[in-house]
Amino acid sequence: MAAGDTSTLPRREFLGRASALAGLVVSFAPGMRLIDLAAAKPDGEAASAEVRWGMLVDATRCVSGCDACVKACATEHGLEMTDRPEIDAQWIRKVDLIDENTGREISLPVMCQHCEDAPCVAVCPTGASFRREDGIVLVNKHTCIGCRYCMMACPYKARSFIHINLVGQRTHSPRGKGTVESCTFCVHRVDRDREPACVEACTAAGHQALLFGDLSDNEGELAHRLSEVQTQQLRSDLGTNPGVHYHGL
Amino acid sequence: MNDTDYHVAPAQGFWVFVLILVTIVIAALWAAHQMDTAGHAITGMNNQVVWGLPHVFAVFLILCASGALNPASLSTVFGRTRYAPIARLSGVFAICLLVGGLVVLVLDLGRPDRLQVAITTYNFRSIFAWNVLGYTGFIVIVGVYLACFMDNAPRGAVKAAGYVAFAWRVLLTSGTGAIFGFLVAREGYDAAILVPLFVAISFALGTAFFLIGLVLSFRWSGQVPDSEVLKKLGRLLAIFVLVVLYLVAVQTLTSLYSGRQRGVVEFLLFSGGVYPVLFWLGQVGLGSILPLMLLYSRRSRGCASILTASVLVLVGGLCQLYVLIIGGQVYPLRIFPGYRASSSFFDGVVTYYVPSLWEVLLGVGGVAMAVLLCLVAMRILPLLPRALPLKPGTLVRDP
Numbered sequence: 051m052a053a054g055d056t057s058t059l060p061r062r063e064f065l066g067r068a069s070a071l072a073g074l075v076v077s078f079a080p081g082m083r084l085i086d087l088a089a090a091k092p093d094g095e096a097a098s099a100e101v102r103w104g105m106l107v108d109a110t111r112c113v114s115g116c117d118a119c120v121k122a123c124a125t126e127h128g129l130e131m132t133d134r135p136e137i138d139a140q141w142i143r144k145v146d147l148i149d150e151n152t153g154r155e156i157s158l159p160v161m162c163q164h165c166e167d168a169p170c171v172a173v174c175p176t177g178a179s180f181r182r183e184d185g186i187v188l189v190n191k192h193t194c195i196g197c198r199y200c201m202m203a204c205p206y207k208a209r210s211f212i213h214i215n216l217v218g219q220r221t222h223s224p225r226g227k228g229t230v231e232s233c234t235f236c237v238h239r240v241d242r243d244r245e246p247a248c249v250e251a252c253t254a255a256g257h258q259a260l261l262f263g264d265l266s267d268n269e270g271e272l273a274h275r276l277s278e279v280q281t282q283q284l285r286s287d288l289g290t291n292p293g294v295h296y297h298g299l
Numbered sequence: 300m301n302d303t304d305y306h307v308a309p310a311q312g313f314w315v316f317v318l319i320l321v322t323i324v325i326a327a328l329w330a331a332h333q334m335d336t337a338g339h340a341i342t343g344m345n346n347q348v349v350w351g352l353p354h355v356f357a358v359f360l361i362l363c364a365s366g367a368l369n370p371a372s373l374s375t376v377f378g379r380t381r382y383a384p385i386a387r388l389s390g391v392f393a394i395c396l397l398v399g400g401l402v403v404l405v406l407d408l409g410r411p412d413r414l415q416v417a418i419t420t421y422n423f424r425s426i427f428a429w430n431v432l433g434y435t436g437f438i439v440i441v442g443v444y445l446a447c448f449m450d451n452a453p454r455g456a457v458k459a460a461g462y463v464a465f466a467w468r469v470l471l472t473s474g475t476g477a478i479f480g481f482l483v484a485r486e487g488y489d490a491a492i493l494v495p496l497f498v499a500i501s502f503a504l505g506t507a508f509f510l511i512g513l514v515l516s517f518r519w520s521g522q523v524p525d526s527e528v529l530k531k532l533g534r535l536l537a538i539f540v541l542v543v544l545y546l547v548a549v550q551t552l553t554s555l556y557s558g559r560q561r562g563v564v565e566f567l568l569f570s571g572g573v574y575p576v577l578f579w580l581g582q583v584g585l586g587s588i589l590p591l592m593l594l595y596s597r598r599s600r601g602c603a604s605i606l607t608a609s610v611l612v613l614v615g616g617l618c619q620l621y622v623l624i625i626g627g628q629v630y631p632l633r634i635f636p637g638y639r640a641s642s643s644f645f646d647g648v649v650t651y652y653v654p655s656l657w658e659v660l661l662g663v664g665g666v667a668m669a670v671l672l673c674l675v676a677m678r679i680l681p682l683l684p685r686a687l688p689l690k691p692g693t694l695v696r697d698p
Contacts, residue, residue, distance in 0.1 A: 136345035140644045147638040160634070160642075169484065175431060177422035195417050196409015198349040199427050205484030207632050207644065211349060211409060213340040227338045228409030284634055288483055299635070 091241045097184040102166075102293060103235055104185065104265035105249070106275055107158055109298030111259035114157035117144050119260065122251030123161075126236060127223040132214070139210035139225075141233040142248055147299075156298065159248065159260070162187055162208040162233035163284060163292030170200035170209065170232075179230075185265070185293050186235045194229040201230060205285045206292075208232050235262075265293060303384040305681035309520050313678055320671040327664015330657040331406035339409065343653045347645050348628045352654035353407035355620045356662030359504065360400030360669055361434070361475055362497065362616070365468040366505015366539075367392040367512075368441065370532070372468075375444075375461025381528055383448075384684035385513060390445035391676045392512055393468075393505075394438055399669025401434055403661055426477045433471040440464050449680075472501040479623070486563040487627025490554070496546040500616060503539035506532060507612035514606050516677055522686040526602075533605040537594040540612060544587050547619075563630045566649070567622055574626040577618040586615010625652055 091097070123129065123142045131138050142161040148154070164187045170179045171187060178194040181187045189200075201209045209232040212225060219225045222238035236246035244250075245262050252260040263272030281295040334342060344351040371389035374382040382389075405411050418435070421428045444460040446452070452460075476497030482488040510532055517524045551568065554560035567574045590608035629650045634640065640647030677683060 134340070134345075135643060136347060136645065136650070137340055138346070140346075143642050143644040143646075145635070145640050145642040145644075145646050147635055147640050150637055150639060156638070160646075171422075172424045173427060174422050175425045175427040176416050176420045177425075193413070193416050193420055194410065195413045197417075197427065198409070199425070199478075201346070201349045202482055202628075203484065205632065206634055207347075207646070210346050211339065213345070214338045228335075230409070285484065 091243075097182040097186070099183040100266065101183075102185040102265040103164065103240060104263065104272060104293035104295065105235075105246075106261040106272060106279075106281065107294060107296045108259045108261070108279075109156050109158040109296060111257050112156075112158050112298075113257055113259075114146060114155065116157075116255060116257065118251040118255040118257075119159050119248035120144060122247040123233070126220070126247035127234075128218060128220045128225070137211075137213040139212060139231060141208075141210070141231070158296065158299075160206060160208065160284070161248070161294070162235075163206050163290070163294045164233075164235060165290035165292045167290050169203040169205065169288075169290060173199045173203040175199065182237075186237050186240070187232070188234055188237065189229065189231055191224045191226055191229055191231075196228040196230065198230060204232075205288055205290065303684040305387065306520070306683055306685060307679060307681050308516060308674070308677040308683060310678075312519065313674065316674055317671065320667045320674070323667035324664050324671060327406075327661050327667065330660035330664070331411070334407075334657055334661070335411060342655045342658050344658075345650070345652075347650035348625060348652040350624055350628065351407075351652060352621075352625075352658040353403050353661045353665075355617065355624050356665050357400045357404040357407070358475060358624065359617055359620050360396050360403065360665055362472060362501040362620075363504045363508045363613075363669075364393050364396035364400060364437070364501075365472045365498075366501040366503065366507075367396055367509045368464065368468050369502060369506050369535070370509060370528075371444070371448075372461065372465045375448075375458055376465045381525070381531070384525070385528065386448055387445065387680075387682045388513065388516065388677075389509060390441050390448075391680070391682055392509055392673055393441050394445070395672035395676060396505075396508065396669045397434060397437055398672060399665045399667075402668050403665035406661055426474060426481060430471070430474045430478065433467070433474050437464075437467055437471050440467050468501075469498060472498045475501075479627070484632060485627055486560045486633065487567070487623070487630050489560070490550055492546060492550045492553070496543065496550065499539060499542045499546055500619065503536060503543050503612055504616045506536045506539060507609035507616075510536065510605055510609040511613075512673060514602060516673075516683060517686060520683050522683070524686060529602055529605055533594050533608070536605075536609065536612065537591055540587050540590055540594075543619075544583075547582075562633075563627070566630050567626045571626060571630075571649070574622050574629075578622050581618025582615050582622065585611050586618055587612075590615070628652070 120142055127141065129139050129141065142159050145158060145160050147156040147158070149156070164185055166185065168179070168181055168187050171181050175197060176193045176195055178190040179187065179200050180190060196211065198211055201211060209230050211230050212227045215227050216225055223234070225231055239246060249260040249262045252258065261272055261275055263270045265272060267273055276295060279297045281297045282299055283292045283295055342351060368389055370382040371386040373379040374386045405414055417431060421432070440460070441464050444464045447457045447460045473494045476494040479488040480491055480493030510529070513524050514529070551564055554564040568578055569575055590611045593604040593608040593611070629652055631645070631647050631649060634646065
């Protein structure tokens with residue numbers, strides 16, 4: 051092969067050059083988010099303990115009757131309701147509260163609180179319930195035996211058991227009959243540097259009652275808001291140190 | 300170790316009993332298969348009551364298993380040689396009951412096909428995982444213990460195995476109690492006293508089961524058990540029932556006094572519909588007061604009374620576990636103290652649970668499995684000591 055004779059360029063080299071050129075063009079193409087994705091956690095990289103994902107639920111902004119967060123979660127994870135609500139999986143639910151002393155009414159969402167010392171993780175016999183280094187509590191669907199001990203132990207009733215056969219599950223949200231599941235903080239989104247679906251929906255609805263972020267980032271918006279407003283964690287007396295904080299209770 | 304002559308149970312009636320029990324076990328397996336293929340939606344369990352009737356039966360059998368070892372422990376650990384001839388029966392009953400309980404527990408899992416995961420992957424922070432090791436260890440240790448006294452092993456070996464088995468069974472039952480006692484978020488359970496309470500319940504239930512098994516197996520072979528043993532075990536049963544009552548009273552009064560758990564106690568004892576009925580009528584009346592009257596009354600100390608009292612104690616134990624396990628779940632979690640809560644996920648309200656036929660079949664099937672294993676063991680192993688022949692036409696004889 052003569053030097054500089056591109057007509058006889060080996061196929062592998064040709065494909066490599068062509069891919070590089072295409073990548074360069076696409077990176078600068080309008081509307082593309084490859085630059086943004088560069089900030090996301092690459093596949094295969096472990097979660098970092100330097101981050102602790104958490105959430106602020108501002109009950110003063112949460113609107114009674116609005117269930118945008120619940121619907122968004124159901125759509126994102128393919129949670130379908132049946133005619134038997136007692137067996138339906140609910141990863142996030144709206145709870146209406148009435149103060150027993152003052153009669154004040156509050157509406158707020160409750161989901162997995164992603165506790166630092168999670169009772170579900172402690173009691174799981176196989177270790178299927180686990181907490182990532184970044185604070186997100188998940189269920190390994192391959193090793194969950196469906197004993198439901200975690201559901202007994204969860205102080206927030208945040209977990210659901212799959213009572214029926216499922217079809218059409220989302221690829222990013224593995225689910226299966228006979229196992230336990232709960233809010234994942236939309237880990238598939240978070241790892242791509244996106245917000246959980248409920249937070250996005252709440253913002254889109256104009257309420258901004260949910261703020262997601264890194265609790266350990268002192269410069270971040272979440273930490274800033276937490277330092278500004280009075281908040282509390284649910285059943286803080288149990289010492290689980292949830293990642294979800296509530297304002298307005 | 301003793302000089303007793305042992306024999307296997309007679310063939311008479313064996314296959315009839317086996318046929319009946321196998322039928323029940325097959326029905327239970329079929330029920331479990333239905334639950335596995337259709338999902339737990341066909342049961343009465345839901346996202347509020349996650350442990351249903353199968354758990355009640357499983358815990359019942361596991362507690363019975365630990366307590367059934369009482370006569371063997373009395374003989375080896377406490378030096379009561381009178382119980383030595385029935386120690387074999389005691390060990391075999393213990394293993395068979397535990398297997399029955401474990402079968403129910405496993406078949407009630409959401410993924411029973413992942414049993415291998417459960418026994419090979421451990422989270423050592425989990426009390427449940429400790430229990431899985433405890434169950435396996437119990438079968439092995441009691442098996443060795445049994446082999447020691449069936450093989451006329453040296454006294455030292457029997458004693459060592461007996462001590463280990465005794466310690467292990469107390470730990471095992473403590474672990475079962477801890478599964479519930481350490482659930483701090485649920486007001487119906489959060490109490491360390493559940494640990495000794497479960498140990499006491501196991502002593503009562505196991506002794507009751509053993510007494511029934513002893514009388515019936517002796518009658519099956521046309522013999523009468525040692526009347527003194529029956530009488531003494533009957534007295535022990537009465538003491539265990541009293542201890543359980545005492546611990547329940549302490550737990551209840553503590554909860555009522557503290558205020559934090561007052562709501563759930565009032566629910567279970569007074570306002571909770573079926574649960575107060577099961578508590579007062581089942582656990583206290585039929586399961587405690589009546590057996591105590593039968594066991595302490597001078598006029599009714601016969602073998603028939605002991606047998607009846609034992610059956611009643613078992614019925615009371617089932618009621619007690621139902622109230623504890625199911626009642627503790629239907630009562631709502633207090634996630635927001637000081638607020639009345641409501642939601643589409645049954646926050647703040649008492650939920651309901653009605654066991655399905657599948658669950659009843661699975662639970663009863665566990666008992667049938669345990670009894671079936673006991674029968675088969677008695678038929679193939681020399682477990683029954685030679686004793687006085689039974690008088691023709693008598694069910695049981697006064698001790």
